[in-house]
Amino acid sequence: xxxxxxxxxxxxxxxxxxxxxxxxxxxxxxxxxxxxxxxxxxxxxxxxxxxxxxxxxxxxxxxxxxxxxxxxxxxxxxxxxxxxxxxxxxxxxxxxxxxxxxxxxxxxxxxxxxxxxxxxxxxxxxxxxxxxxxxxxxxxxxxxxxxxxxxxxxxxxxxxxxxxxxxxxxxxxxxxxxxxxxxxxxxxxxxxxxxxxxxxxxxxxxxxxxxxxxxxxxxxxxxxxxxxxxxxxxxxxxxxxxxxxxxxxxxxxxxxxxxxxxxxxxxxxxxxxxxxxxxxxxxxxxxxxxxxxxxxxxxxxxxxxxxxxxxxxxxxxxxxxxxxxxxxxxxxxxxxxxxxxxxxxxxxxxxxxxxxxxxxxxxxxxxxxxxxxxxxxxxxxx
Amino acid sequence: xxxxxxxxxxxxxxxxxxxxxxxxxxxxxxxxxxxxxxxxxxxxxxxxxxxxxxxxxxxxxxxxxxxxxxxxxxxxxxxxxxxxxxxxxxxxxxxxxxxxxxxxxxxxxxxxxxxxxxxxxxxxxxxxxxxxxxxxxxxxxxxxxxxxxxxxxxxxxxxxxxxxxxxxxxxxxxxxxxxxxxxxxxxxxxxxxxxxxxxxxxxxxxxxxxxxxxxxxxxxxxxxxxxxxxxxxxxxxxxxxxxxxxxxxxxxxxxxxxxxxxxxxxxxxxxxxxxxxxxxxxxxxxxxxxxxxxxxxxxxxxxxxxxxxxxxxxxxxxxxxxxxxxxxxxxxxxxxxxxxxxxxxxxxxxxxxxxxxxxxxxxxxxxxxxxxxxxxxxxxxxxxxxxxxxxxxxxxxxxxxx
Numbered sequence: 001x002x003x004x005x006x007x008x009x010x011x012x013x014x015x016x017x018x019x020x021x022x023x024x025x026x027x028x029x030x031x032x033x034x035x036x037x038x039x040x041x042x043x044x045x046x047x048x049x050x051x052x053x054x055x056x057x058x059x060x061x062x063x064x065x066x067x068x069x070x071x072x073x074x075x076x077x078x079x080x081x082x083x084x085x086x087x088x089x090x091x092x093x094x095x096x097x098x099x100x101x102x103x104x105x106x107x108x109x110x111x112x113x114x115x116x117x118x119x120x121x122x123x124x125x126x127x128x129x130x131x132x133x134x135x136x137x138x139x140x141x142x143x144x145x146x147x148x149x150x151x152x153x154x155x156x157x158x159x160x161x162x163x164x165x166x167x168x169x170x171x172x173x174x175x176x177x178x179x180x181x182x183x184x185x186x187x188x189x190x191x192x193x194x195x196x197x198x199x200x201x202x203x204x205x206x207x208x209x210x211x212x213x214x215x216x217x218x219x220x221x222x223x224x225x226x227x228x229x230x231x232x233x234x235x236x237x238x239x240x241x242x243x244x245x246x247x248x249x250x251x252x253x254x255x256x257x258x259x260x261x262x263x264x265x266x267x268x269x270x271x272x273x274x275x276x277x278x279x280x281x282x283x284x285x286x287x288x289x290x291x292x293x294x295x296x297x298x299x300x301x302x303x304x305x306x307x308x309x310x311x312x313x314x315x316x317x318x319x320x321x322x323x324x325x326x327x328x329x330x331x332x333x334x335x336x337x338x339x340x341x342x343x344x345x346x347x348x349x350x351x352x353x354x355x356x357x358x359x360x361x362x363x364x365x366x367x368x369x370x371x372x373x374x375x376x377x378x379x380x381x382x
Numbered sequence: 383x384x385x386x387x388x389x390x391x392x393x394x395x396x397x398x399x400x401x402x403x404x405x406x407x408x409x410x411x412x413x414x415x416x417x418x419x420x421x422x423x424x425x426x427x428x429x430x431x432x433x434x435x436x437x438x439x440x441x442x443x444x445x446x447x448x449x450x451x452x453x454x455x456x457x458x459x460x461x462x463x464x465x466x467x468x469x470x471x472x473x474x475x476x477x478x479x480x481x482x483x484x485x486x487x488x489x490x491x492x493x494x495x496x497x498x499x500x501x502x503x504x505x506x507x508x509x510x511x512x513x514x515x516x517x518x519x520x521x522x523x524x525x526x527x528x529x530x531x532x533x534x535x536x537x538x539x540x541x542x543x544x545x546x547x548x549x550x551x552x553x554x555x556x557x558x559x560x561x562x563x564x565x566x567x568x569x570x571x572x573x574x575x576x577x578x579x580x581x582x583x584x585x586x587x588x589x590x591x592x593x594x595x596x597x598x599x600x601x602x603x604x605x606x607x608x609x610x611x612x613x614x615x616x617x618x619x620x621x622x623x624x625x626x627x628x629x630x631x632x633x634x635x636x637x638x639x640x641x642x643x644x645x646x647x648x649x650x651x652x653x654x655x656x657x658x659x660x661x662x663x664x665x666x667x668x669x670x671x672x673x674x675x676x677x678x679x680x681x682x683x684x685x686x687x688x689x690x691x692x693x694x695x696x697x698x699x700x701x702x703x704x705x706x707x708x709x710x711x712x713x714x715x716x717x718x719x720x721x722x723x724x725x726x727x728x729x730x731x732x733x734x735x736x737x738x739x740x741x742x743x744x745x746x747x748x749x750x751x752x753x754x755x756x757x758x759x760x761x762x763x764x765x766x767x768x769x770x771x772x773x774x775x776x777x778x779x780x781x782x783x784x
Contacts, residue, residue, distance in 0.1 A: 001454075003687055003688045298684065373670075
């Protein structure tokens with residue numbers, strides 16, 4: 001057992017901390033979220049320069065061969081710095097799918113472009129009516145002579161309108177297989193029949209509803225080498241990775257909130273004394289600190305188990321982590337606002353922005369109830 | 383980062399496990415796993431078995447006959463023994479007064495007391511709380527006045543009352559905080575003395591707990607003579623020794639092994655109990671509660687390992703207060719769910735069913751009778767060893783700087 005960071009990881013953490021402090025101030029973020037695209041090309045170029053975009057990919061594809069723990073460190077910094085860049089969508093989700101299920105040719109084509117920062121991607125998977133269920137896909141890819149025709153609508157595609165390339169989950173349907181096999185397809189968002197309805201999320205990220213009407217895909221669009229290989233295990237794995245990443249991001253945001261709140265308790269005076277001298281507030285702060293520490297432990301567990309070959313063990317850890325991190329995030333977010341008093345409910349202070357990001361994390365890719373369901377039902381299998 | 387045990391950790395865990403498998407008497411194991419009451423002799427039998435193996439004092443340095451284990455090894459030992467159903471080692475001697483004697487006692491005191499703690503010959507209990515001094519321990523009033531006579535030489539005369547004394551009915555010795563000075567700051571007038579429970583003038587009066595069990599007492603001191611050689615360190619410096627001791631006490635209060643044991647039993651119970659003709663575990667509302675507390679326990683376990691990993695085997699700091707708060711809350715939830723699992727049958731009060739060797743017919747399943755009592759009893763967890771509110775004060779001051 002070793003739960004300390006390696007020399008290289010400490011250096012990466014240090015780099016990330018410096019980047020957040022120097023290059024991603026709250027003011028900078030303010031300008032970015034107010035821009036047309038809601039993301040920043042110069043900062044993305046810096047991500048590439050620092051090697052962050054190459055981290056989880058093999059060296060053959062221009063990557064650095066990093067682990068899930070390295071991704072955890074990046075995501076923690078995303079949370080601490082409240083960064084709105086499409087790291088989750090491009091690197092963790094789409095990059096993860098390509099890495100895990102792409103054909104050799106697809107990996108050679110796309111991964112180096114992700115790693116060098118020239119390609120933004122999105123993963124179009126969830127559909128209306130399915131809520132958080134992973135296997136509820138109605139989008140159809142009907143095989144034709146030389147390819148497919150894609151029809152369906154996807155919801156909550158993170159950074160879908162910013163992506164240069166989409167990965168879309170759909171049923172691979174042909175005459176011999178009318179029910180279809182859940183599969184993944186590379187789709188050009190500029191293709192005819194793709195309609196993107198972009199919106200801003202509550203926490204100032206960007207997402208989109210995307211509909212596909214008779215979109216023609218060529219034969220090489222199918223992700224992977226062979227037909228009829230069910231994509232569900234790949235999708236489950238990448239969503240586990242995304243949830244592990246979200247847990248790490250939440251830990252970074254909670255740490256920032258706790259630090260700011262503690263500072264406020266020590267400096268804000270009422271009745272002639274710092275409000276941190278009141279026991280009711282001290283104990284609240286201890287609860288927030290304890291919640292964040294438990295959350296950190298679970299985020300680490302999820303990242304470690306992402307590397308496990310045992311899918312059930314991996315899924316259990318990511319689901320359990322999301323339950324505990326969500327509940328901790330709710331407590332820390334709500335109480336940070338509460339302890340900041342009136343200032344906590346203003347747009348001007350970063351506290352409310354952290355709170356909104358944490359709230360969004362709780363509802364992204366399965367909330368606490370959804371993930372508790374997995375952990376709970378695994379008791380039946382035992 | 384990884385959770386794979388190192389080779390030496392694996393070897394160590396296997397060695398501990400094999401030892402328990404071989405040496406833990408089955409009657410004791412069953413009593414513990416069923417949540418029934420242990421007799422004094424059960425504790426002593428297990429302590430003698432450990433002593434014989436050289437593991438009588440997992441927390442002590444080798445110089446005093448301990449194992450010299452680091453924090454990770456102690457954690458593994460604790461987890462393995464606890465989940466297997468071994469009795470907890472009585473902490474008052476081994477984990478509480480012994481570190482004080484090692485740190486502040488004279489060589490004569492060390493030679494006199496430590497070997498008998500290690501072997502289990504002396505059972506120790508604690509004399510800290512008083513009726514008017516709970517969380518505000520420094521306000522304690524029990525007097526110790528200096529006296530001299532031909533028979534006893536220089537000695538103290540103790541008068542007053544200690545309370546919430548655990549298992550003092552079994553004890554040979556009690557360590558007490560007493561007031562030797564009534565002037566100045568309350569903390570500056572306290573001394574730490576070791577008292578023979580057979581001394582004239584000591585009366586132990588049982589306090590029956592809400593579950594009907596007798597594990598705590600009032601202890602009255604009526605002109606009890608204590609040789610001055612039984613004082614630890616300097617007169618009026620007892621408070622600093624007591625604080626040192628409290629730091630040691632909390633380390634073991636994360637109760638992770640115990641919670642794992644109770645969780646395992648709870649899962650078995652939920653498979654056996656029936657709701658609507660089906661196993662209770664199939665009831666989603668109840669199953670969710672088990673899942674939720676299992677997640678909390680996993681987080682606590684990971685936090686413990688994280689602290690151990692960062693501390694490189696050294697003792698933990700004020701973070702142990704956080705572990706005590708979460709650990710006691712989790713075990714309380716687990717014992718509550720264990721009672722709930724029993725439904726109506728859990729309401730039957732069969733105090734005799736707790737006793738060692740009981741062979742009567744239980745209401746409900748074999749696991750049922752102690753469950754409500756255990757739940758009631760475990761409310762003590764968030765109160766003793768420094769209440770959880772006091773622990774929050776400690777985190778607030780020592781970690782957050784408030």
